[in-house]
Amino acid sequence: MMSYQRPKGTNDILPGESEKWQFLEETARLVFRDYQFNEIRTPIFEHFEVIARSVGDTTDIVSKEMYDFHDKGERHITLRPEGTAPIARSYVENKLFGPEYTKPYKVFYMGPMFRYERPQKGRLRQFHQIGVEVFGSANPATDVETMAMAMDFYQQLGLNQLRLVINSLGDKETRQQYRQALIDYLVPHEAELSEDSKRRLHENPLRVLDSKDKRDQRFVADAPSILDYLTPEAKHHFDTVVAMLDALGVAYEIDSTMVRGLDYYTHTIFEIMSDAPKMGAQATICAGGRYNHLVEELGGPETPGFGFALGVERLLLTLEAEEVVIPALNQLDAYVVGLGQETNLAVLKVVQAIRNFGFSADRDFMDRKAKAQFKSADKQGAQLVLTLGETELAQQVINIKSMASRVEKQFPLTALYDHFDEIYDEMTTIMIEQGEDK
Ligand code: ATP
Numbered sequence: 001m002m003s004y005q006r007p008k009g010t011n012d013i014l015p016g017e018s019e020k021w022q023f024l025e026e027t028a029r030l031v032f033r034d035y036q037f038n039e040i041r042t043p044i045f046e047h048f049e050v051i052a053r054s055v056g057d058t059t060d061i062v063s064k065e066m067y068d069f070h071d072k073g074e075r076h077i078t079l080r081p082e083g084t085a086p087i088a089r090s091y092v093e094n095k096l097f098g099p100e101y102t103k104p105y106k107v108f109y110m111g112p113m114f115r116y117e118r119p120q121k122g123r124l125r126q127f128h129q130i131g132v133e134v135f136g137s138a139n140p141a142t143d144v145e146t147m148a149m150a151m152d153f154y155q156q157l158g159l160n161q162l163r164l165v166i167n168s169l170g171d172k173e174t175r176q177q178y179r180q181a182l183i184d185y186l187v188p189h190e191a192e193l194s195e196d197s198k199r200r201l202h203e204n205p206l207r208v209l210d211s212k213d214k215r216d217q218r219f220v221a222d223a224p225s226i227l228d229y230l231t232p233e234a235k236h237h238f239d240t241v242v243a244m245l246d247a248l249g250v251a252y253e254i255d256s257t258m259v260r261g262l263d264y265y266t267h268t269i270f271e272i273m274s275d276a277p278k279m280g281a282q283a284t285i286c287a288g289g290r291y292n293h294l295v296e297e298l299g300g301p302e303t304p305g306f307g308f309a310l311g312v313e314r315l316l317l318t319l320e321a322e323e324v325v326i327p328a329l330n331q332l333d334a335y336v337v338g339l340g341q342e343t344n345l346a347v348l349k350v351v352q353a354i355r356n357f358g359f360s361a362d363r364d365f366m367d368r369k370a371k372a373q374f375k376s377a378d379k380q381g382a383q384l385v386l387t388l389g390e391t392e393l394a395q396q397v398i399n400i401k402s403m404a405s406r407v408e409k410q411f412p413l414t415a416l417y418d419h420f421d422e423i424y425d426e427m428t429t430i431m432i433e434q435g436e437d438k
Pocket residue numbers: 082115117122123124125127128129260261281282284285286287288309310311312313314
């Protein structure tokens with residue numbers, strides 16, 4: 001018999017683990033709501049061109065990492081490798097720039113992304129991002145507020161060992177001038193560069209700075225600084241971002257060699273790095289920046305943008321590395337123990353009644369002995385354990401025990417059906433001391 005395995009670079013997120021995901025997602029929703037972001041959901045696959053045009057043909061993402069194919073209608077399709085391009089496409093297609101919409105237009109998303117990469121810890125082929133986009137504001141306060149929101153989210157989760165690293169890629173003019181300076185600097189070393197970077201040098205020299213190859217990284221430290229090539233407008237934008245971060249008391253570092261792996265960025269770019277142990281090359285847990293020409297590139301009106309995406313798998317690794325405890329979400333309010341097959345129907349009715357009052361309830365289905373059922377109740381962390389034997393059933397009563405206080409009381413079944421909510425309150429607020437007195 002053949003054994004089936006999930007594709008390389010993918011994960012099954014099982015119960016036990018999925019609760020952590022829900023907690024992160026719920027925390028993100030709460031934080032983003034405070035900043036008035038609304039959720040957007042776009043398709044998992046897009047026309048290849050949407051991504052190629054936005055992210056850039058010469059980037060690693062487009063040139064090596066796309067999960068693209070031709071569908072049965074001969075359309076060139078790709079699984080989405082990131083969220084910004086699809087959302088910019090949606091913004092243009094749905095005319096979200098129209099006068100009826102509040103500006104800036106702020107959205108968040110969460111979901112799977114796909115990149116054909118060499119899988120390793122914190123680097124998968126199907127991974128998950130939580131991200132945001134802001135359309136329509138060129139104000140540096142948008143850059144600062146959005147970066148602060150990302151930091152806010154991590155702080156809410158209890159992470160402390162984080163670093164915000166920023167840089168500016170300036171405007172088109174900055175890029176043109178800097179491109180030439182970088183070529184002049186790198187050409188004498190051309191022979192020593194990696195094969196990829198020899199190609200990058202002429203296609204898109206900024207990509208050399210983003211290379212993960214050691215042969216290229218040697219030249220990064222002494223490369224000319226893009227900050228020396230900012231036009232007066234670009235410099236003013238960056239200086240204002242820096243001054244605003246200072247004013248808010250948000251700590252940051254400037255790394256003038258940081259360029260990011262996507263072509264659509266302009267002006268401010270940033271990464272959030274984890275300094276927690278053992279993150280290795282996967283220490284960047286969030287990345288983003290400004291993209292002032294992307295919407296136009298996709299056929300929309302001139303619209304400045306700013307956004308970020310954070311990797312959920314890397315966030316979970318960081319939480320583990322910083323030993324953050326994630327609260328349990330799925331508490332069990334009541335476990336109903338049924339003794340004897342005759343109670344099967346009555347137990348079915350009791351658990352349903354409890355659930356109808358809005359509480360969680362569980363029971364045994366395997367006709368197990370009392371001891372095994374009590375053990376399950378304990379393992380599942382039940383607040384109350386209700387016991388129904390054949391004698392109780394004959395008398396139409398049920399025993400209810402609070403696991404915190406160990407106090408046990410008998411109630412008529414009719415009382416449970418009428419007002420289980422009151423019984424629950426009564427039993428769970430009985431003082432522990434009272435239980436000990438008994
Ligand atoms: P890297 O330099 O590590 O390859 P990137 O620059 O390609 O990252 P972005 O496209 O900016 O990453 O994506 C934003 C975030 O998404 C990253 O900071 C990371 O947390 C996460 N991420 C990106 N690619 C992967 C992946 N293959 N597996 C898991 N997480 C990823």
